[in-house]
Amino acid sequence: MSRGACLTIALAVTLAPMPAHAYEFWLRAQTIGQAYQLRDYQLVGPDLFLGRRRVTQTLALRITDVGDFAAARRLARLPEHGLRISWQSYLRVDHDFGDFTSGSLTLAGPIRRDAIDAIPELADSVAGLDLMYGYLQLDGLVDDRLMIQLGRVLADDGWGTTGIDGGTARYQLPESVLPISVAASAGLRVRASSPLGVTSYELDGTSGAGCQEYVEGPTPGTGSWKLIDRNRMITGTALASDYEYCPQRDVNQPTVGFMLATTHTKHFAAEVGYRRTWSDTVGLIGPVDRLSTPDLGLYPNEFGQAPATGVDEERLYARAHADFKAGGLAIEPYGDARYSILHAVLDRADAGVRLRSGAHVLEPAVEYYYPTFDGDSIFNAFSLEPTTDVRLGYRYGDKGPWRATADAWLRRYAHEDATTSFSGGGEAGVQRMLGAGWRGGLDALADTGYGGRRIGGTAQAQWRGTETVWVRGRMIVLAVAEDPTSTVLAAHYVTTSANFSTTWRVADTVALHFIGEADHDAIHALQTRAIAVVDLAYLPEP
Amino acid sequence: MKARIILLLLLALCVVVAAQPAQPEELDWSPVVYPLQRLPLIFSHQKHLARGTTCVACHPNATSSQSAVDNLIPTEAQCRACHAIDRADPAKQATPTAACGACHPNWTAGSVVQQVYLTPPPLKFAHAQHASTTCETCHPVRNVDLATTKQLPTMASCITCHKDGEEERHCTDCHLAKLGGLVETQFEHGRLVPGRDGLGDQHGPGFTNNHTQEARQAGNTCNACHDKSECVECHQGVVKPADFHPGNYLALHVIDAKRGKDCSACHRSESFCVACHERSGVGTRAASKFNEIDPSTRFHPIGWASPNAGPNLHAQEARRNITTCASCHREEDCLTCHSAQPGAAHASPHPIGWRGSSRCRALDRGNRRMCLRCHITQDELGCDWSKH
Numbered sequence: 001m002s003r004g005a006c007l008t009i010a011l012a013v014t015l016a017p018m019p020a021h022a023y024e025f026w027l028r029a030q031t032i033g034q035a036y037q038l039r040d041y042q043l044v045g046p047d048l049f050l051g052r053r054r055v056t057q058t059l060a061l062r063i064t065d066v067g068d069f070a071a072a073r074r075l076a077r078l079p080e081h082g083l084r085i086s087w088q089s090y091l092r093v094d095h096d097f098g099d100f101t102s103g104s105l106t107l108a109g110p111i112r113r114d115a116i117d118a119i120p121e122l123a124d125s126v127a128g129l130d131l132m133y134g135y136l137q138l139d140g141l142v143d144d145r146l147m148i149q150l151g152r153v154l155a156d157d158g159w160g161t162t163g164i165d166g167g168t169a170r171y172q173l174p175e176s177v178l179p180i181s182v183a184a185s186a187g188l189r190v191r192a193s194s195p196l197g198v199t200s201y202e203l204d205g206t207s208g209a210g211c212q213e214y215v216e217g218p219t220p221g222t223g224s225w226k227l228i229d230r231n232r233m234i235t236g237t238a239l240a241s242d243y244e245y246c247p248q249r250d251v252n253q254p255t256v257g258f259m260l261a262t263t264h265t266k267h268f269a270a271e272v273g274y275r276r277t278w279s280d281t282v283g284l285i286g287p288v289d290r291l292s293t294p295d296l297g298l299y300p301n302e303f304g305q306a307p308a309t310g311v312d313e314e315r316l317y318a319r320a321h322a323d324f325k326a327g328g329l330a331i332e333p334y335g336d337a338r339y340s341i342l343h344a345v346l347d348r349a350d351a352g353v354r355l356r357s358g359a360h361v362l363e364p365a366v367e368y369y370y371p372t373f374d375g376d377s378i379f380n381a382f383s384l385e386p387t388t389d390v391r392l393g394y395r396y397g398d399k400g401p402w403r404a405t406a407d408a409w410l411r412r413y414a415h416e417d418a419t420t421s422f423s424g425g426g427e428a429g430v431q432r433m434l435g436a437g438w439r440g441g442l443d444a445l446a447d448t449g450y451g452g453r454r455i456g457g458t459a460q461a462q463w464r465g466t467e468t469v470w471v472r473g474r475m476i477v478l479a480v481a482e483d484p485t486s487t488v489l490a491a492h493y494v495t496t497s498a499n500f501s502t503t504w505r506v507a508d509t510v511a512l513h514f515i516g517e518a519d520h521d522a523i524h525a526l527q528t529r530a531i532a533v534v535d536l537a538y539l540p541e542p
Numbered sequence: 543m544k545a546r547i548i549l550l551l552l553l554a555l556c557v558v559v560a561a562q563p564a565q566p567e568e569l570d571w572s573p574v575v576y577p578l579q580r581l582p583l584i585f586s587h588q589k590h591l592a593r594g595t596t597c598v599a600c601h602p603n604a605t606s607s608q609s610a611v612d613n614l615i616p617t618e619a620q621c622r623a624c625h626a627i628d629r630a631d632p633a634k635q636a637t638p639t640a641a642c643g644a645c646h647p648n649w650t651a652g653s654v655v656q657q658v659y660l661t662p663p664p665l666k667f668a669h670a671q672h673a674s675t676t677c678e679t680c681h682p683v684r685n686v687d688l689a690t691t692k693q694l695p696t697m698a699s700c701i702t703c704h705k706d707g708e709e710e711r712h713c714t715d716c717h718l719a720k721l722g723g724l725v726e727t728q729f730e731h732g733r734l735v736p737g738r739d740g741l742g743d744q745h746g747p748g749f750t751n752n753h754t755q756e757a758r759q760a761g762n763t764c765n766a767c768h769d770k771s772e773c774v775e776c777h778q779g780v781v782k783p784a785d786f787h788p789g790n791y792l793a794l795h796v797i798d799a800k801r802g803k804d805c806s807a808c809h810r811s812e813s814f815c816v817a818c819h820e821r822s823g824v825g826t827r828a829a830s831k832f833n834e835i836d837p838s839t840r841f842h843p844i845g846w847a848s849p850n851a852g853p854n855l856h857a858q859e860a861r862r863n864i865t866t867c868a869s870c871h872r873e874e875d876c877l878t879c880h881s882a883q884p885g886a887a888h889a890s891p892h893p894i895g896w897r898g899s900s901r902c903r904a905l906d907r908g909n910r911r912m913c914l915r916c917h918i919t920q921d922e923l924g925c926d927w928s929k930h
Contacts, residue, residue, distance in 0.1 A: 024721045062723065074719075079715035080714065086723065101821075106829045115821060118827055119827060121813045122817050122821065160806060200778045204806065204811055262761070269759065269761040342905065345901060371863070371864065375911075376911055376912055381905075382880075383860075395748060404747065413862055458788060476789045485859070486866075499784055519792070
């Protein structure tokens with residue numbers, strides 16, 4: 001749409017006579033400035049420090065009761081009933097103007113290039129305009145049984161959240177039929193290439209094939225994969241790589257999901273769900289499809305072996321928890337599992353029980369993890385070994401001055417050759433209110449086994465003597481011994497870190513935060529980090 | 543053996559905690575929902591009820607009250623219905639008692655009567671809608687003298703009739719909502735947090751860093767009080783959370799990453815890890831300090847990428863935690879050797895029994911594009927072919 005048309009529509013909307021509705025707004029805005037350094041290991045000469053200078057603006061917005069449909073009941077303090085229309089969104093603008101993204105580097109050759117041209121992944125940092133979610137919600141339909149969300153909605157299977165540009169509908173069955181609700185969602189999965197896209201919603205392990213094309217050889221089946229030649233498409237943009245072109249990463253990913261969940265059940269809740277994401281196979285690459293050899297598309301397809309579509313994700317998940325009491329003991333067992341139909345494996349599961357007696361909570365749990373990736377990724381063929389964790393957590397929190405936590409864990413690696421290896425460790429900490437607004441705490445950490453060994457502790461103090469100023473300091477000392485089995489960089493060293501943070505509550509919900517950090521170890525002589533945040537909807541922690 | 547010992551120890555710890563004597567749930571009556579009261583009165587519900595006095599005799603507005611802010615405490619006028627109170631005669635002797643000091647303790651002639659002080663609970667509640675329920679169902683006053691907050695219903699008692707596990711929007715059926723529809727949690731007299739009644743954790747010690755189960759629970763009520771942006775700000779945020787990643791985590795993350803710690807709740811390795819590693823010179827694309835040819839600066843140990851098996855071969859690391867590899871390497875690096883293309887090394891990454899396995903069939907059926915990255919000729923595709 002042209003700029004003129006946009007302006008005309010904006011003016012028309014602004015100037016059109018509109019009835020005055022008392023919509024309710026809630027918004028939270030944060031302006032965040034960060035400056036810190038990262039090391040750039042140099043081939044020749046001393047290492048350099050790369051500066052990151054980030055400015056981020058966020059805006060979370062809720063507009064409730066659009067149209068005032070629920071105003072009468074709300075003012076009468078009656079339970080909500082009937083149509084309620086609301087909007088929820090979270091928008092983020094993020095820009096890094098430090099050397100980290102805007103600098104250049106030397107490739108083998110040597111060739112000097114802009115960093116973002118050589119490392120396309122930096123595009124996430126250089127300038128992001130992300131709509132994390134934003135949807136219109138129609139609630140209270142069909143006698144308060146149906147809820148519809150339209151826009152960029154969130155989908156969660158218990159192990160991660162993603163975004164879908166589309167809609168979700170949830171219907172509560174009559175209690176006399178079944179105490180469950182059914183939900184369905186459909187739309188396009190949010191990708192980095194989506195309008196106002198979000199990289200973190202993408203499945204991990206997206207195929208490198210997205211950036212390469214199959215170039216056929218003299219006879220069918222003798223070709224090879226080559227980086228898609230993008231020389232004729234260079235745009236000179238500073239916000240993305242000029243050299244990498246990944247059409248498979250840009251195609252739409254339709255997604256559908258279904259869910260059944262218990263409702264109105266006491267002391268027990270469960271949910272089962274299904275989600276499937278797929279994408280079309282990229283065919284001819286269009287303007288850059290200029291090869292002299294027969295080109296049949298991004299993938300080899302001399303014999304029609306390239307599928308028209310491929311599944312990126314197809315999963316079933318289930319989660320359940322319960323709570324009951326036995327004497328003075330509250331018992332809350334839970335279990336969750338996720339099965340990847342695409343990989344034919346159970347890729348996530350956990351089970352545990354939370355035992356609560358007064359101020360004491362004990363939680364033994366078992367977790368299972370089998371890494372799986374986007375269906376396009378060859379990592380699916382490499383990743384073959386699951387891990388199993390046994391964990392035990394303890395919490396103590398009463399109205400008194402003391403609070404304590406302790407966690408122990410053991411991880412078992414099951415290898416393909418039927419052998420096993422382990423890692424394990426524990427953490428423990430205590431906090432105490434010291435009076436006059438002071439609070440102090442000590443934490444200790446120790447772990448060992450596969451991966452390395454760490455032992456050390458943290459001491460921290462916090463002062464909240466007034467309603468407007470908070471101050472907190474922390475000192476961390478850790479001895480580290482890295483496991484040398486995969487890198488020869490492994491070393492023994494002691495790392496120290498000093499953190500300082502303060503909050504100045506300027507007004508009721510307006511606060512300025514400042515965080516400073518200085519780190520020292522054998523590899524990084526001194527690294528510093530400074531963060532400043534202007535928070536326009538500040539709510540102090542208890 | 544070690545694992546069994548550890549499991550036994552864990553079991554023993556569970557038994558010890560389970561054997562703890564029951565402790566009273568002191569927080570059942572939230573001081574935020576029911577703020578502290580000042581009741582300088584002498585009164586016995588027990589005696590009045592024993593005489594057959596009905597509740598509405600003293601609380602006549604209770605059956606019609608529409609709001610929790612309504613003051614339903616009996617006024618002097620209601621007491622006068624039975625007690626012959628006479629302000630001109632504060633020490634009046636009568637049956638039933640009519641002296642001022644009989645109800646107002648420590649009152650002496652000429653002094654000011656201490657006022658009853660009740661902060662209305664921050665709740666929505668209509669007594670009128672509960673008129674068909676007996677008063678004592680919610681207010682167990684038959685055996686007490688002065689009724690206090692202990693005779694007000696807790697949420698646990700509410701949900702004996704009002705079923706729990708419902709969607710988050712129903713929290714504001716009873717709790718006050720602030721602008722935007724979220725539950726109002728901030729009051730002058732305290733902050734509202736979930737109680738220990740099966741509807742949520744109390745947000746106790748370590749909750750900020752350890753709330754996985756609460757968030758994963760079906761039907762959780764997190765979004766009744768928390769805007770979704772609060773999740774995003776941390777899980778997909780732009781600021782390193784200092785409490786979760788302690789100081790100098792940049793140096794320390796190596797061990798967690800190698801162990802295969804799941805970082806996917808916040809980070810996507812193919813974008814987050816790769817960008818930083820490559821830019822820092824710990825990658826494969828830029829000219830780096832780490833050079834596999836030079837033994838003094840090599841990153842991986844000798845034999846890491848050898849075509850032959852050996853103690854340092856990368857195979858086991860890749861099978862165990864390919865995410866760590868992917869934080870620097872792209873798939874093209876793997877395909878240099880692991881490919882069935884003409885001219886490639888044909889090093890198969892597949893385990894014994896891969897062909898014909900359910901996993902092979904599932905992946906091939908779901909997305910053959912992955913297979914085509916290595917297997918190009920038609921007779922190598924699928925899971926039923928045998929090597930010629």
